[in-house]
Amino acid sequence: MRRWAILRDRPGALESVAISFLCIAVVFLLWWLLTAGPVEKRVIDPITLPSVSETLRSFPKLWFDRALARSAMWSLARVLGGFALAGAVAVPLGVLAGVFLRLQSFLKPLSIFGRNIPVAALIPLTLMWFGLGEVQKVMFIFFASVSFVFFDSVNAVQGVPDSYLDAAYTLGARSSPRHGFRWALVMGLGYGAAFATMFLLLVNRPLATDAALRATWNVHLVFMILLGVVLGTALWFPIVTFQAIRKVIFPLAMPDIVNSLRLLFGLAFGYIMLAEVINAEFGLGAIINISQRQGPREHIYLALLLIALLAFAIDRAILSLQRRMFPYRQVGD
Amino acid sequence: MAVKDSAPPSSFIDLPPEAPAVPGVPPIVEFKQVAKTYSPGKPDEYTAIRDVTFRVEDLQNVGEFIAIMGPSGCGKSTVLRLIAGLAPQFPPSSGEVLLSGQPVPGPGPDRGMVFQDYTCFDNRTVLDNVAFGLECRGVSKSERHAASREWIQKVGLHPTKDALKYPHQLSGGMRQRVAIARTLILKPRIILMDEPFGALDSATRQHMQDLLVSLWREVEATVFFVTHDVSEGVFLGDRMYIFSNSPGTILHQFRVMPPDRPAATMLREKSGQSH
Numbered sequence: 001m002r003r004w005a006i007l008r009d010r011p012g013a014l015e016s017v018a019i020s021f022l023c024i025a026v027v028f029l030l031w032w033l034l035t036a037g038p039v040e041k042r043v044i045d046p047i048t049l050p051s052v053s054e055t056l057r058s059f060p061k062l063w064f065d066r067a068l069a070r071s072a073m074w075s076l077a078r079v080l081g082g083f084a085l086a087g088a089v090a091v092p093l094g095v096l097a098g099v100f101l102r103l104q105s106f107l108k109p110l111s112i113f114g115r116n117i118p119v120a121a122l123i124p125l126t127l128m129w130f131g132l133g134e135v136q137k138v139m140f141i142f143f144a145s146v147s148f149v150f151f152d153s154v155n156a157v158q159g160v161p162d163s164y165l166d167a168a169y170t171l172g173a174r175s176s177p178r179h180g181f182r183w184a185l186v187m188g189l190g191y192g193a194a195f196a197t198m199f200l201l202l203v204n205r206p207l208a209t210d211a212a213l214r215a216t217w218n219v220h221l222v223f224m225i226l227l228g229v230v231l232g233t234a235l236w237f238p239i240v241t242f243q244a245i246r247k248v249i250f251p252l253a254m255p256d257i258v259n260s261l262r263l264l265f266g267l268a269f270g271y272i273m274l275a276e277v278i279n280a281e282f283g284l285g286a287i288i289n290i291s292q293r294q295g296p297r298e299h300i301y302l303a304l305l306l307i308a309l310l311a312f313a314i315d316r317a318i319l320s321l322q323r324r325m326f327p328y329r330q331v332g333d
Numbered sequence: 334m335a336v337k338d339s340a341p342p343s344s345f346i347d348l349p350p351e352a353p354a355v356p357g358v359p360p361i362v363e364f365k366q367v368a369k370t371y372s373p374g375k376p377d378e379y380t381a382i383r384d385v386t387f388r389v390e391d392l393q394n395v396g397e398f399i400a401i402m403g404p405s406g407c408g409k410s411t412v413l414r415l416i417a418g419l420a421p422q423f424p425p426s427s428g429e430v431l432l433s434g435q436p437v438p439g440p441g442p443d444r445g446m447v448f449q450d451y452t453c454f455d456n457r458t459v460l461d462n463v464a465f466g467l468e469c470r471g472v473s474k475s476e477r478h479a480a481s482r483e484w485i486q487k488v489g490l491h492p493t494k495d496a497l498k499y500p501h502q503l504s505g506g507m508r509q510r511v512a513i514a515r516t517l518i519l520k521p522r523i524i525l526m527d528e529p530f531g532a533l534d535s536a537t538r539q540h541m542q543d544l545l546v547s548l549w550r551e552v553e554a555t556v557f558f559v560t561h562d563v564s565e566g567v568f569l570g571d572r573m574y575i576f577s578n579s580p581g582t583i584l585h586q587f588r589v590m591p592p593d594r595p596a597a598t599m600l601r602e603k604s605g606q607s608h
Contacts, residue, residue, distance in 0.1 A: 161450075161452075163448055163450050164454065166419050166440075166446070166448065167454075168469075169417075169418075169439075169440035170419070170440050170442065170444060170446040171442055171466040171515060172441065172466045172469045243469050247468070247469070248454060251454075251456040252454065252455060252456055254456070327499065328455045328500070328501050329455065
């Protein structure tokens with residue numbers, strides 16, 4: 001016990017986990033104490049806080065009647081889609097802004113604006129722009145995270161010391177546009193395919209009976225493909241052309257970029273509530289919203305627990321991947 | 334100091350500021366009244382070097398070893414970075430920096446540089462670090478890896494055991510060996526070394542000095558070596574430039590007499606005296 005009072009005394013791995021479980025035990029004990037006994041004699045009434053056993057007993061209902069697994073998948077897919085889009089745009093743009101400082105100055109106002117508007121304000125905005133469907137939910141996550149991904153990518157690139165760049169130059173790193181264009185085009189085609197896939201998944205094809213709607217849909221699809229190809233090529237061309245970026249700055253900034261993506265993904269996953277506040281058939285956020293209005297209240301607590309557990313599992317998965325990808329870079333928790 | 338004892342004054346010859354030119358061949362490096370001033374006209378105006386003039390002749394297949402010495406912050410590094418063509422020191426505020434008669438175009442692999450801080454690329458193995466310059470040139474993988482292994486061995490690392498290690502698994506001295514190997518593999522005409530052994534302990538430093546001398550004989554380049562360690566400068570240099578306090582300018586040029594015995598022997602004597 002005396003070791004709890006020693007500054008920076010590191011507990012062993014097992015001890016550390018044990019202490020963490022102690023915290024969980026304390027929380028559940030408090031919960032149990034506050035909700036123990038018959039309904040009338042409880043410290044907190046069951047409407048405000050159901051007891052531990054009541055909550056756990058409602059789990060089968062949540063799993064079967066409310067399709068928990070499918071809801072979780074829907075939520076995950078929405079966040080993943082919006083976040084992947086944000087990463088696809090903001091990571092290369094951030095890398096470029098981190099090395100081309102005039103581009104950074106140019107984009108600074110947008111970045112500051114994007115990071116400081118209240119996230120909840122994006123709900124009415126995205127509803128106006130993208131309607132009530134799945135597009136709105138994905139775009140909400142996109143807009144909520146894109147400036148943060150950009151900002152962190154810029155910082156990761158700027159964290160690479162100048163001396164690496166000096167070394168690269170004195171070793172002959174140059175720019176080779178012809179070689180670069182080939183790779184940029186490959187990236188562009190990849191972006192085009194990804195954008196098309198996303199569009200096909202999110203926007204249903206109108207019925208053949210409505211020729212006008214269908215024509216518009218086709219135009220939109222072609223536009224998305226072209227947008228992907230142009231965007232992908234334009235963003236990646238400078239990165240692959242300049243050997244100093246492709247071979248030195250980008251790979252050296254990569255561990256920090258992936259690390260910040262991991263942290264930001266946790267943040268974006270937390271926004272799922274807001275994304276599913278309107279017109280969501282499935283989703284963990286939708287479960288919470290509906291349970292708050294119609295009950296059972298137990299499902300709110302269960303869904304919250306589940307969101308946290310899922311986010312934690314994803315975080316650990318990315319972390320272990322990160323450690324395998326960048327063995328030369330130790331990342332903390 | 335140990336150096337003054339081991340090197341009697343007669344082995345220094347004060348040179349005239351400009352050595353006689355080899356007819357027909359322009360000097361490999363020439364500074365003409367070079368000055369560098371940062372943020373001129375502003376309150377934080379700072380002059381790093383002023384009125385630096387020297388010329389180093391292009392001695393075919395030999396090359397000279399020039400030690401640049403002076404107090405901290407006197408602009409020694411500025412001189413090196415001006416030759417390398419690295420910003421923000423490059424371009425100079427006034428005067429001319431010429432390479433074989435031509436103004437410096439910017440950084441290039443013909444002027445290799447070894448830095449004081451460890452600049453091995455963390456994401457690359459030793460093998461790929463050493464092969465970096467060849468990779469930029471577009472040399473095929475098998476070819477550049479073969480050359481890389483050869484140089485890894487030359488700088489005293491193990492060509493199979495160490496080749497696949499990452500820089501974070503190496504000691505400071507080993508990292509500088511990698512930095513030297515990746516510079517020399519490109520066979521530069523000029524090698525710029527900015528206190529490359531400054532962060533190493535004295536035993537490692539002596540090993541590295543010995544290594545450098547033996548490798549230099551092989552590559553036959555003109556070397557500029559910045560140091561503030563007098564014994565290191567005398568041990569390595571053919572010629573020494575002594576810089577003044579800031580703003581830096583050349584106070585003295587010396588020629589150090591060539592050693593009459595092998596470097597390893599001298600090194601042993603030197604370490605014997607300093608302990």
